[in-house]
Amino acid sequence: MNINNDNKTLSSIKFDRYVWDEVKEFTDNKATMMIIPKFINGVVTCQVRTKKGYITIKEGEYIVKKEDDYYRYSSEEFKQLSELSGI
Numbered sequence: 001m002n003i004n005n006d007n008k009t010l011s012s013i014k015f016d017r018y019v020w021d022e023v024k025e026f027t028d029n030k031a032t033m034m035i036i037p038k039f040i041n042g043v044v045t046c047q048v049r050t051k052k053g054y055i056t057i058k059e060g061e062y063i064v065k066k067e068d069d070y071y072r073y074s075s076e077e078f079k080q081l082s083e084l085s086g087i
Helices: 015-027 075-084
Strands: 004-006 008-014 031-035 045-050 054-060 063-067 069-073
Touching: 004 075, 008 015, 008 075, 015 031, 015 063, 045 069, 054 069
Parallel strands: none
Antiparallel strands: 004 008, 008 063, 031 045, 045 054, 063 069
């Protein structure tokens, strides 16, 4: 999804275990690791390398690319961002 915000385009992808290849492509292979817990109700996560270090993304959260870097948004934060942008 692309969002126009302050005359800048933000690209995003929602992370889950079934779109791992798309996440790696979206992040230019900066998504380096997906962790799938081997217990019930475990949360699947991935690590994304940013300019400031690594961020952990939980399944269901959004990875947003802004100005050649990556940021994590919860579903609620992403919804608010989308609403502010008029999408």
